[in-house]
Amino acid sequence: xxxxxxxxxxxxxxxxxxxxxxxxxxxxxxxxxxxxxxxxxxxxxxxxxxxxxxxxxxxxxxxxxxxxxxxxxxxxxxxxxxxxxxxxxxxxxxxxxxxxxxxxxxxxxxxxxxxxxxxxxxxxxxxxxxxxxxxxx
Amino acid sequence: xxxxxxxxxxxxxxxxxxxxxxxxxxxxxxxxxxxxxxxxxxxxxxxxxxxxxxxxxxxxxxxxxxxxxxxxxxxxxxxxxxxxxxxxxxxxxxxxxxxxxxxxxxxxxxxxxxxxxxxxxxxxxxxxxxxxxxxxx
Amino acid sequence: xxxxxxxxxxxxxxxxxxxxxxxxxxxxxxxxxxxxxxxxxxxxxxxxxxxxxxxxxxxxxxxxxxxxxxxxxxxxxxxxxxxxxxxxxxxxxxxxxxxxxxxxxxxxxxxxxxxxxxxxxxxxxxxxxxxxxxxxx
Numbered sequence: 001x002x003x004x005x006x007x008x009x010x011x012x013x014x015x016x017x018x019x020x021x022x023x024x025x026x027x028x029x030x031x032x033x034x035x036x037x038x039x040x041x042x043x044x045x046x047x048x049x050x051x052x053x054x055x056x057x058x059x060x061x062x063x064x065x066x067x068x069x070x071x072x073x074x075x076x077x078x079x080x081x082x083x084x085x086x087x088x089x090x091x092x093x094x095x096x097x098x099x100x101x102x103x104x105x106x107x108x109x110x111x112x113x114x115x116x117x118x119x120x121x122x123x124x125x126x127x128x129x130x131x132x133x134x135x136x137x
Numbered sequence: 138x139x140x141x142x143x144x145x146x147x148x149x150x151x152x153x154x155x156x157x158x159x160x161x162x163x164x165x166x167x168x169x170x171x172x173x174x175x176x177x178x179x180x181x182x183x184x185x186x187x188x189x190x191x192x193x194x195x196x197x198x199x200x201x202x203x204x205x206x207x208x209x210x211x212x213x214x215x216x217x218x219x220x221x222x223x224x225x226x227x228x229x230x231x232x233x234x235x236x237x238x239x240x241x242x243x244x245x246x247x248x249x250x251x252x253x254x255x256x257x258x259x260x261x262x263x264x265x266x267x268x269x270x271x272x273x274x
Numbered sequence: 275x276x277x278x279x280x281x282x283x284x285x286x287x288x289x290x291x292x293x294x295x296x297x298x299x300x301x302x303x304x305x306x307x308x309x310x311x312x313x314x315x316x317x318x319x320x321x322x323x324x325x326x327x328x329x330x331x332x333x334x335x336x337x338x339x340x341x342x343x344x345x346x347x348x349x350x351x352x353x354x355x356x357x358x359x360x361x362x363x364x365x366x367x368x369x370x371x372x373x374x375x376x377x378x379x380x381x382x383x384x385x386x387x388x389x390x391x392x393x394x395x396x397x398x399x400x401x402x403x404x405x406x407x408x409x410x411x
Contacts, residue, residue, distance in 0.1 A: 002172040002274040004242055035276040036312050036408050038173050040240050042249030044189045050372050051364055052318045057353035061361045062368060064350050069206070069343070076201050079194035087198045090188055094199060098187050098252075099238050101373050103314050103406040105278055110406050112316030115372075132240040132247050134173050136273050136410050137276040139309040139411040141379055175310045177377050179386030181326045206343070213338050216331035224335045227325055231336060235324050235389075236375050269377040269384050271310050273410050 003030035007131045011121035014085070016049060016059045019131065020117045023102075024109050026133040033107050035137020039117065040099045042130045045089035046121050047096035053116025066092050066122075089122035096120060104137060140167035144268045148258035151222070153186060153196045156268065157254045160239075161246050163270040170244050172274020176254065177236045179267045182226035183258050184233035190253025203229050203259075226259035233257060241272060277304035281405045285395035288359070290323060290333045293405065294391045297376075298383050300407040307381050309411020313391065314373045316404045319363035320395050321370035327390025340366050340396075363396035370394060378411060 005026045011017060019039075027037050039048055052058040070091035073084030080086055100117060103110040111117075119129060142163045148154060156176075164174050176185055189195040207228035210221030217223055237254060240247040248254075256266060279300045285291060293313075301311050313322055326332040344365035347358030354360055374391060377384040385391075393403060 004171050004240065034278050034408070036173075036310075036410055038238055038240065040238070040247070042247065042252065044187070044195075044249070044251055049368060050318070051368060055353055055355070057351075058318075058361065058364050061351045061353050062365060065344060065365050070202060077194075077198045079192055079198050081192070087195065090195050091199060091202050094186060094188060094233055096368055097234065097371065101238060101312055101314070101375060103278065103312060103408045105406070105408075110314070110316065112318070112404070114318055115316065130249070132242070134171070134240045134242075136173055141308050141377065173310075175375055175377060177375070177384070179384065179389065181324070181332075181386070181388055207339060214331075214335045216329055216335050218329070224332065227332050228336060228339050231323065231325060231370055234371065238375060267386070269379070271308070271377045271379075273310055 002134060002136045004134045009119055009129045011127050011129055013124050013126050014121055016118040016120050018116050019119050023117055023133055027104055027109055027135055030135040032104060032135045032137035035104045035135060037102045037104050038134045040132045044093050045123050046129055047093050047098060048100040049096055049118040049120040050100055050115055052114050054114055069095055085124045092122045139271060139273045141271045146256055146266045148264050148266055150261050150263050151258055153255040153257050155253050156256050160254055160270055164241055164246055164272055167272040169241060169272045169274035172241045172272060174239045174241050174246060175271045177269045181230055182260050183266055184230050184235060185237040186233055186255040186257040187237055187252055189251050191251055206232055222261045229259045276408055276410045278408045283393055283403045285403055286400050287398050288395055290392040290394050292390050293393050297391055297407055301378055301383055301409055304409040306409045306411035309378045309409060311376045311378050311383060312408045314406045318367055319397050320403055321367050321372060322374040323370055323392040323394040324374055324389055326388050328388055343369055359398045366396045
Protein backbone atom coordinates (compact mmCIF):
# COMPACT_ATOMS: atom_id res chain seq x y z
CA UNK A 1 0.00 0.00 0.00
CA UNK A 2 1.26 3.50 -0.79
CA UNK A 3 0.03 7.02 -0.09
CA UNK A 4 1.45 10.15 -1.70
CA UNK A 5 1.24 13.92 -1.34
CA UNK A 6 3.22 16.74 -2.93
CA UNK A 7 4.04 19.63 -0.60
CA UNK A 8 5.29 23.06 -1.61
CA UNK A 9 7.64 25.26 0.38
CA UNK A 10 8.92 28.78 -0.09
CA UNK A 11 12.57 29.20 0.89
CA UNK A 12 14.18 32.53 1.75
CA UNK A 13 17.45 31.76 -0.03
CA UNK A 14 20.37 29.80 1.41
CA UNK A 15 19.10 28.50 4.75
CA UNK A 16 17.36 25.55 6.39
CA UNK A 17 13.62 25.14 6.97
CA UNK A 18 12.28 22.45 9.31
CA UNK A 19 9.59 20.30 7.65
CA UNK A 20 9.32 17.45 10.19
CA UNK A 21 5.78 18.47 11.17
CA UNK A 22 4.50 18.70 7.59
CA UNK A 23 5.89 15.26 6.72
CA UNK A 24 4.46 13.83 9.95
CA UNK A 25 1.01 15.11 8.95
CA UNK A 26 1.25 13.23 5.62
CA UNK A 27 2.16 10.04 7.51
CA UNK A 28 -0.91 10.54 9.72
CA UNK A 29 -3.14 11.16 6.66
CA UNK A 30 -1.84 7.96 5.05
CA UNK A 31 -3.33 5.79 7.78
CA UNK A 32 -0.29 3.50 7.39
CA UNK A 33 0.88 1.98 10.68
CA UNK A 34 4.24 0.42 9.75
CA UNK A 35 6.47 1.22 6.79
CA UNK A 36 8.74 3.86 5.28
CA UNK A 37 8.16 7.57 4.65
CA UNK A 38 10.13 8.65 1.59
CA UNK A 39 10.69 12.38 1.09
CA UNK A 40 12.04 13.70 -2.22
CA UNK A 41 12.84 17.17 -3.58
CA UNK A 42 12.15 17.55 -7.30
CA UNK A 43 15.17 19.84 -7.72
CA UNK A 44 18.96 19.58 -8.08
CA UNK A 45 20.02 22.63 -6.10
CA UNK A 46 18.49 22.00 -2.67
CA UNK A 47 18.67 19.05 -0.25
CA UNK A 48 16.90 17.22 2.51
CA UNK A 49 18.86 17.19 5.75
CA UNK A 50 18.34 14.97 8.77
CA UNK A 51 20.25 16.55 11.61
CA UNK A 52 20.04 17.84 15.17
CA UNK A 53 16.87 19.83 15.84
CA UNK A 54 17.95 21.43 19.11
CA UNK A 55 20.91 23.79 18.72
CA UNK A 56 20.64 25.91 15.53
CA UNK A 57 24.44 26.32 15.65
CA UNK A 58 24.69 22.80 14.16
CA UNK A 59 23.03 23.98 10.96
CA UNK A 60 25.13 27.15 11.00
CA UNK A 61 28.30 25.04 11.16
CA UNK A 62 27.05 22.69 8.41
CA UNK A 63 26.65 25.79 6.24
CA UNK A 64 30.26 26.79 7.06
CA UNK A 65 31.53 23.35 6.03
CA UNK A 66 29.36 23.21 2.89
CA UNK A 67 31.03 26.42 1.69
CA UNK A 68 34.36 24.60 1.93
CA UNK A 69 33.11 21.37 0.31
CA UNK A 70 31.75 23.30 -2.69
CA UNK A 71 32.93 26.92 -2.76
CA UNK A 72 30.79 29.53 -4.49
CA UNK A 73 32.29 30.92 -7.69
CA UNK A 74 35.20 28.51 -7.84
CA UNK A 75 37.38 29.42 -10.86
CA UNK A 76 37.41 25.74 -11.92
CA UNK A 77 33.64 25.65 -12.53
CA UNK A 78 32.37 25.66 -16.12
CA UNK A 79 28.68 25.78 -15.11
CA UNK A 80 27.97 29.32 -13.87
CA UNK A 81 25.01 30.51 -15.98
CA UNK A 82 22.95 31.48 -12.96
CA UNK A 83 25.72 32.99 -10.85
CA UNK A 84 28.39 32.08 -8.32
CA UNK A 85 26.04 29.88 -6.26
CA UNK A 86 24.79 27.83 -9.24
CA UNK A 87 27.34 25.00 -9.43
CA UNK A 88 28.01 25.10 -5.68
CA UNK A 89 24.30 24.40 -5.13
CA UNK A 90 24.36 21.32 -7.42
CA UNK A 91 27.44 19.97 -5.65
CA UNK A 92 25.99 20.54 -2.16
CA UNK A 93 22.80 18.77 -3.32
CA UNK A 94 24.86 15.71 -4.31
CA UNK A 95 26.69 15.60 -0.97
CA UNK A 96 23.67 16.08 1.29
CA UNK A 97 21.23 14.25 -0.99
CA UNK A 98 17.82 15.04 -2.47
CA UNK A 99 15.86 12.37 -0.62
CA UNK A 100 15.38 11.12 2.92
CA UNK A 101 13.68 7.94 4.13
CA UNK A 102 12.35 7.66 7.66
CA UNK A 103 10.80 4.56 9.26
CA UNK A 104 7.12 4.72 10.21
CA UNK A 105 5.89 2.76 13.25
CA UNK A 106 2.70 3.07 15.27
CA UNK A 107 1.45 5.45 12.58
CA UNK A 108 4.16 8.07 13.13
CA UNK A 109 7.71 8.98 12.07
CA UNK A 110 10.22 6.97 14.12
CA UNK A 111 12.77 9.75 14.55
CA UNK A 112 15.26 9.89 17.40
CA UNK A 113 14.75 12.54 20.08
CA UNK A 114 17.24 14.94 18.49
CA UNK A 115 16.48 14.31 14.82
CA UNK A 116 14.70 16.86 12.67
CA UNK A 117 14.09 16.92 8.92
CA UNK A 118 15.06 20.14 7.16
CA UNK A 119 14.78 21.45 3.62
CA UNK A 120 18.23 22.88 2.89
CA UNK A 121 18.11 25.62 0.26
CA UNK A 122 21.50 25.95 -1.49
CA UNK A 123 20.66 28.84 -3.84
CA UNK A 124 21.20 32.41 -2.66
CA UNK A 125 17.79 33.64 -3.79
CA UNK A 126 14.38 32.48 -2.53
CA UNK A 127 12.79 29.56 -4.39
CA UNK A 128 9.55 27.58 -4.51
CA UNK A 129 10.40 23.92 -3.81
CA UNK A 130 8.24 20.86 -4.44
CA UNK A 131 8.63 17.93 -2.02
CA UNK A 132 6.98 14.58 -2.79
CA UNK A 133 6.16 12.48 0.28
CA UNK A 134 5.39 8.80 -0.31
CA UNK A 135 4.44 6.46 2.53
CA UNK A 136 4.78 2.74 1.79
CA UNK A 137 3.64 0.02 4.20
CA UNK B 138 3.56 -5.29 -3.75
CA UNK B 139 7.08 -5.25 -5.15
CA UNK B 140 8.59 -5.73 -8.60
CA UNK B 141 12.30 -6.19 -9.26
CA UNK B 142 14.71 -6.30 -12.19
CA UNK B 143 18.50 -6.34 -12.37
CA UNK B 144 20.01 -4.21 -15.13
CA UNK B 145 23.58 -4.37 -16.40
CA UNK B 146 25.59 -1.44 -17.74
CA UNK B 147 29.01 -1.16 -19.33
CA UNK B 148 30.91 1.95 -18.25
CA UNK B 149 33.82 3.45 -20.20
CA UNK B 150 35.86 4.29 -17.11
CA UNK B 151 35.46 7.40 -14.95
CA UNK B 152 32.40 9.17 -16.35
CA UNK B 153 28.63 9.43 -15.98
CA UNK B 154 26.01 7.44 -17.90
CA UNK B 155 22.35 8.49 -17.85
CA UNK B 156 20.03 5.60 -16.89
CA UNK B 157 16.76 7.49 -16.31
CA UNK B 158 15.09 5.86 -19.30
CA UNK B 159 16.09 2.30 -18.33
CA UNK B 160 14.79 2.77 -14.78
CA UNK B 161 11.59 4.34 -16.12
CA UNK B 162 11.01 1.26 -18.27
CA UNK B 163 11.23 -0.98 -15.17
CA UNK B 164 8.65 1.22 -13.43
CA UNK B 165 6.36 0.84 -16.43
CA UNK B 166 6.86 -2.95 -16.50
CA UNK B 167 6.01 -3.12 -12.77
CA UNK B 168 2.46 -1.91 -13.37
CA UNK B 169 2.69 -0.09 -10.01
CA UNK B 170 0.86 3.24 -10.00
CA UNK B 171 2.03 4.84 -6.73
CA UNK B 172 5.10 4.02 -4.67
CA UNK B 173 8.90 4.22 -4.61
CA UNK B 174 11.47 3.14 -7.21
CA UNK B 175 14.66 2.06 -5.43
CA UNK B 176 17.84 1.85 -7.50
CA UNK B 177 20.94 0.16 -6.10
CA UNK B 178 24.44 -0.55 -7.44
CA UNK B 179 25.93 -3.83 -6.19
CA UNK B 180 29.41 -2.29 -6.06
CA UNK B 181 31.49 -0.08 -3.77
CA UNK B 182 33.41 1.95 -6.36
CA UNK B 183 30.62 3.55 -8.41
CA UNK B 184 27.59 5.66 -7.45
CA UNK B 185 24.11 6.70 -8.44
CA UNK B 186 23.80 10.41 -9.03
CA UNK B 187 20.64 12.50 -9.25
CA UNK B 188 21.61 15.79 -10.81
CA UNK B 189 20.89 18.26 -13.59
CA UNK B 190 20.24 16.55 -16.93
CA UNK B 191 20.57 19.65 -19.13
CA UNK B 192 24.07 21.16 -19.08
CA UNK B 193 26.80 18.44 -19.12
CA UNK B 194 29.16 21.00 -17.52
CA UNK B 195 27.43 20.25 -14.20
CA UNK B 196 28.73 16.68 -14.26
CA UNK B 197 32.13 17.90 -15.43
CA UNK B 198 32.33 20.22 -12.42
CA UNK B 199 31.14 17.47 -10.05
CA UNK B 200 34.05 15.38 -11.34
CA UNK B 201 36.41 18.30 -10.61
CA UNK B 202 35.13 18.56 -7.03
CA UNK B 203 35.16 14.78 -6.47
CA UNK B 204 38.88 14.78 -7.26
CA UNK B 205 39.33 17.25 -4.41
CA UNK B 206 37.07 15.41 -1.97
CA UNK B 207 38.95 12.14 -2.52
CA UNK B 208 42.22 12.65 -4.43
CA UNK B 209 43.61 9.79 -6.49
CA UNK B 210 46.80 8.29 -5.10
CA UNK B 211 46.79 10.24 -1.85
CA UNK B 212 49.93 9.33 0.13
CA UNK B 213 47.78 8.77 3.24
CA UNK B 214 45.90 5.84 1.69
CA UNK B 215 46.74 2.30 2.81
CA UNK B 216 44.34 0.64 0.34
CA UNK B 217 45.93 0.90 -3.11
CA UNK B 218 46.04 -2.70 -4.41
CA UNK B 219 44.27 -1.83 -7.64
CA UNK B 220 45.99 1.49 -8.33
CA UNK B 221 45.74 5.20 -7.60
CA UNK B 222 41.98 5.35 -8.28
CA UNK B 223 41.09 2.40 -6.00
CA UNK B 224 40.59 4.10 -2.61
CA UNK B 225 39.42 7.35 -4.21
CA UNK B 226 36.63 5.37 -5.88
CA UNK B 227 35.46 3.86 -2.57
CA UNK B 228 35.44 7.30 -0.93
CA UNK B 229 33.54 8.95 -3.80
CA UNK B 230 31.01 6.08 -3.61
CA UNK B 231 30.42 6.85 0.09
CA UNK B 232 29.92 10.58 -0.57
CA UNK B 233 27.59 10.28 -3.57
CA UNK B 234 25.92 7.07 -2.40
CA UNK B 235 25.23 3.68 -3.96
CA UNK B 236 21.44 3.93 -4.00
CA UNK B 237 18.75 6.37 -5.13
CA UNK B 238 15.04 6.35 -4.39
CA UNK B 239 12.58 8.16 -6.63
CA UNK B 240 8.83 8.53 -6.05
CA UNK B 241 6.48 6.82 -8.51
CA UNK B 242 3.10 8.41 -9.27
CA UNK B 243 0.67 7.83 -12.12
CA UNK B 244 2.81 4.86 -13.10
CA UNK B 245 5.96 6.89 -13.82
CA UNK B 246 9.04 8.36 -12.12
CA UNK B 247 8.13 11.67 -10.44
CA UNK B 248 11.35 13.50 -11.31
CA UNK B 249 11.62 17.26 -11.56
CA UNK B 250 12.08 18.80 -15.01
CA UNK B 251 15.85 19.10 -14.64
CA UNK B 252 16.54 15.87 -12.75
CA UNK B 253 18.29 12.93 -14.38
CA UNK B 254 19.60 9.70 -12.86
CA UNK B 255 23.19 8.83 -13.74
CA UNK B 256 25.47 5.89 -13.04
CA UNK B 257 28.74 7.52 -11.93
CA UNK B 258 31.74 5.30 -12.60
CA UNK B 259 34.60 6.19 -10.23
CA UNK B 260 37.20 3.70 -11.49
CA UNK B 261 39.54 4.74 -14.33
CA UNK B 262 39.00 1.57 -16.36
CA UNK B 263 35.72 0.36 -17.93
CA UNK B 264 33.55 -1.92 -15.76
CA UNK B 265 30.40 -4.02 -15.95
CA UNK B 266 27.98 -2.71 -13.31
CA UNK B 267 24.86 -4.43 -11.94
CA UNK B 268 21.97 -2.18 -10.90
CA UNK B 269 19.00 -3.65 -8.99
CA UNK B 270 15.73 -1.74 -9.47
CA UNK B 271 12.93 -2.47 -6.99
CA UNK B 272 9.52 -0.81 -7.26
CA UNK B 273 7.38 -0.94 -4.10
CA UNK B 274 3.78 0.28 -3.98
CA UNK C 275 3.39 -5.46 3.63
CA UNK C 276 5.97 -4.19 6.12
CA UNK C 277 7.95 -5.79 8.94
CA UNK C 278 9.97 -3.81 11.50
CA UNK C 279 12.50 -4.45 14.25
CA UNK C 280 14.65 -2.09 16.30
CA UNK C 281 18.18 -3.31 16.97
CA UNK C 282 20.60 -1.92 19.52
CA UNK C 283 24.37 -1.78 19.17
CA UNK C 284 27.15 -0.76 21.52
CA UNK C 285 29.97 1.13 19.78
CA UNK C 286 33.48 1.48 21.19
CA UNK C 287 33.90 5.09 20.09
CA UNK C 288 34.97 6.28 16.63
CA UNK C 289 35.12 3.11 14.53
CA UNK C 290 33.05 0.90 12.22
CA UNK C 291 31.00 -2.13 13.24
CA UNK C 292 29.69 -4.56 10.62
CA UNK C 293 25.93 -5.20 10.98
CA UNK C 294 25.21 -6.99 7.68
CA UNK C 295 24.38 -10.25 9.47
CA UNK C 296 22.01 -8.67 11.99
CA UNK C 297 20.09 -6.87 9.23
CA UNK C 298 20.01 -10.09 7.16
CA UNK C 299 18.40 -11.89 10.10
CA UNK C 300 15.61 -9.27 10.23
CA UNK C 301 14.99 -9.77 6.51
CA UNK C 302 14.73 -13.52 7.10
CA UNK C 303 12.35 -13.01 10.04
CA UNK C 304 10.15 -10.76 7.88
CA UNK C 305 9.29 -13.62 5.52
CA UNK C 306 9.27 -11.05 2.69
CA UNK C 307 10.62 -12.43 -0.59
CA UNK C 308 11.00 -9.30 -2.75
CA UNK C 309 11.25 -5.68 -1.63
CA UNK C 310 13.48 -3.16 0.14
CA UNK C 311 15.25 -3.36 3.50
CA UNK C 312 15.49 0.13 5.01
CA UNK C 313 18.01 0.66 7.81
CA UNK C 314 17.94 3.86 9.87
CA UNK C 315 19.95 5.17 12.83
CA UNK C 316 17.92 7.28 15.26
CA UNK C 317 20.90 9.57 15.91
CA UNK C 318 22.64 12.53 14.26
CA UNK C 319 26.26 11.71 15.12
CA UNK C 320 26.73 8.25 13.60
CA UNK C 321 26.14 6.87 10.09
CA UNK C 322 25.36 3.79 8.09
CA UNK C 323 28.08 2.92 5.62
CA UNK C 324 27.88 0.56 2.64
CA UNK C 325 31.44 -0.17 1.61
CA UNK C 326 33.99 -2.89 0.90
CA UNK C 327 33.86 -5.72 3.41
CA UNK C 328 37.18 -7.35 2.52
CA UNK C 329 40.18 -5.10 3.22
CA UNK C 330 39.78 -3.18 6.53
CA UNK C 331 42.22 -0.58 5.15
CA UNK C 332 39.29 0.83 3.14
CA UNK C 333 37.52 1.84 6.35
CA UNK C 334 40.80 3.11 7.80
CA UNK C 335 41.25 5.38 4.77
CA UNK C 336 37.61 6.55 4.91
CA UNK C 337 38.31 7.61 8.49
CA UNK C 338 41.40 9.53 7.30
CA UNK C 339 39.31 11.37 4.68
CA UNK C 340 36.42 12.03 7.07
CA UNK C 341 38.83 13.87 9.37
CA UNK C 342 39.63 16.17 6.44
CA UNK C 343 36.00 16.61 5.36
CA UNK C 344 34.96 17.64 8.89
CA UNK C 345 37.96 18.31 11.14
CA UNK C 346 37.59 17.85 14.89
CA UNK C 347 37.69 21.06 16.88
CA UNK C 348 37.67 23.39 13.89
CA UNK C 349 37.93 27.00 15.15
CA UNK C 350 35.00 27.97 12.89
CA UNK C 351 32.53 25.73 14.74
CA UNK C 352 29.99 27.33 17.08
CA UNK C 353 28.54 24.01 18.26
CA UNK C 354 31.10 22.43 20.61
CA UNK C 355 29.15 21.74 23.84
CA UNK C 356 30.17 18.09 23.95
CA UNK C 357 33.78 18.50 22.85
CA UNK C 358 35.96 18.67 19.76
CA UNK C 359 34.28 15.70 18.07
CA UNK C 360 30.71 17.02 18.55
CA UNK C 361 30.18 19.12 15.41
CA UNK C 362 32.53 16.96 13.33
CA UNK C 363 30.29 13.98 14.13
CA UNK C 364 27.14 15.80 12.93
CA UNK C 365 28.88 16.83 9.69
CA UNK C 366 30.22 13.32 9.00
CA UNK C 367 26.69 11.98 9.62
CA UNK C 368 25.33 14.32 6.94
CA UNK C 369 27.98 13.28 4.40
CA UNK C 370 27.76 9.52 4.93
CA UNK C 371 24.05 9.49 5.74
CA UNK C 372 21.92 8.06 8.53
CA UNK C 373 20.00 5.53 6.45
CA UNK C 374 20.72 2.77 3.93
CA UNK C 375 18.32 0.91 1.66
CA UNK C 376 19.20 -2.49 0.26
CA UNK C 377 17.11 -4.53 -2.19
CA UNK C 378 15.65 -7.82 -0.97
CA UNK C 379 15.23 -10.72 -3.43
CA UNK C 380 14.68 -14.42 -2.85
CA UNK C 381 14.18 -13.56 0.82
CA UNK C 382 17.68 -12.17 1.37
CA UNK C 383 19.71 -8.97 1.04
CA UNK C 384 20.85 -8.48 -2.57
CA UNK C 385 24.31 -7.14 -1.77
CA UNK C 386 27.24 -7.37 -4.17
CA UNK C 387 30.07 -9.75 -3.27
CA UNK C 388 32.23 -7.02 -1.75
CA UNK C 389 29.50 -4.95 -0.07
CA UNK C 390 29.08 -4.87 3.70
CA UNK C 391 26.87 -2.69 5.87
CA UNK C 392 28.62 -0.94 8.76
CA UNK C 393 27.51 1.26 11.63
CA UNK C 394 30.01 4.13 11.60
CA UNK C 395 30.39 5.74 15.01
CA UNK C 396 31.60 9.33 14.68
CA UNK C 397 31.82 10.23 18.38
CA UNK C 398 35.07 9.56 20.27
CA UNK C 399 33.38 7.86 23.22
CA UNK C 400 31.37 4.61 23.18
CA UNK C 401 27.62 4.96 22.58
CA UNK C 402 24.45 2.87 22.55
CA UNK C 403 22.90 3.19 19.08
CA UNK C 404 19.36 2.29 18.00
CA UNK C 405 18.91 1.05 14.44
CA UNK C 406 15.40 0.61 12.99
CA UNK C 407 15.14 -1.99 10.22
CA UNK C 408 11.98 -1.91 8.08
CA UNK C 409 11.38 -4.45 5.31
CA UNK C 410 8.75 -3.47 2.72
CA UNK C 411 7.57 -5.82 -0.03
